[in-house]
Amino acid sequence: DSGVTQTPKHLITATGQRVTLRCSPRSGDLSVYWYQQSLDQGLQFLIQYYNGEERAKGNILERFSAQQFPDLHSELNLSSLELGDSALYFCASSQSQTGHYGYTFGSGTRLTVV
C-alpha cells in the first residue's frame, strides 16, 4: 500500500457520459498530480494541485476538470466521454510543490468507455 488511495479501481461507462475519479493523497502530502496512461501515448501529465490551488496544467482536455478539497483529496471529472478516453488514470502525491524528491503513485483507475 503506497498510501495514495484511488477509487474506483475500475469503471465502465458509455460514450457521452460523465465520471468522477477520486484520489486521497499520502498523509502529509500537499500536492496531487493526475496522469493519464494509454498504450500509445505513455504517461501524460494532466494537472497538479498544491494545497487546494491549481499549480500546473498539462495536456488536459477542456472536457476534463479537477479540484482539490480542503481535506486535500482530489477529484478528476471527465465529461462527454469518448472511446479514446479509455485509459488508466493515475494520481500521485508529493510533499512539495515540485516533484524534486519524487512522487508516490496510487494504483490507478482503469476507465473503459464503450
Place this chain on the structure above:
Amino acid sequence: GNSVTQMEGPVTLSEEAFLTINCTYTATGYPSLFWYVQYPGEGLQLLLKATKADDKGSNKGFEATYRKETTSFHLEKGSVQVSDSAVYFCALSDYNNNDMRFGAGTRLTVKP
C-alpha cells in the same frame, strides 16, 4: 523543455542475465532523476533516485548513476530474476517545472 528518452522495448532476458536500460535526458536546470517500476495491474513505484550529478541511486540490486557529462541515468542490474518482469520508467523533475517528465517506458520480461 525538459524531456526523457529511454530505450525502446520490449527487452527479454534469461534469469541471471545482466540488465541495462538506457536513459538520457534534456533539462535546462539541475534535475533530479528517477527510475519507477510498474508491475502488471499496479501503479508506478519509485525504484531509485539521484538528486545531483555523480550520485548513484540503488535499490533491490538495481543501480543508476547520474552522469551530467553524458546526460544519462542508465539502469543496471547484475542478475535479473523472473520477478523483475515489469515496465520501467525513467523520469526527471526539477524546481522549474511542477510536473515530472517520464520516458515512454521499457517492458522487461525475464524468462526462467
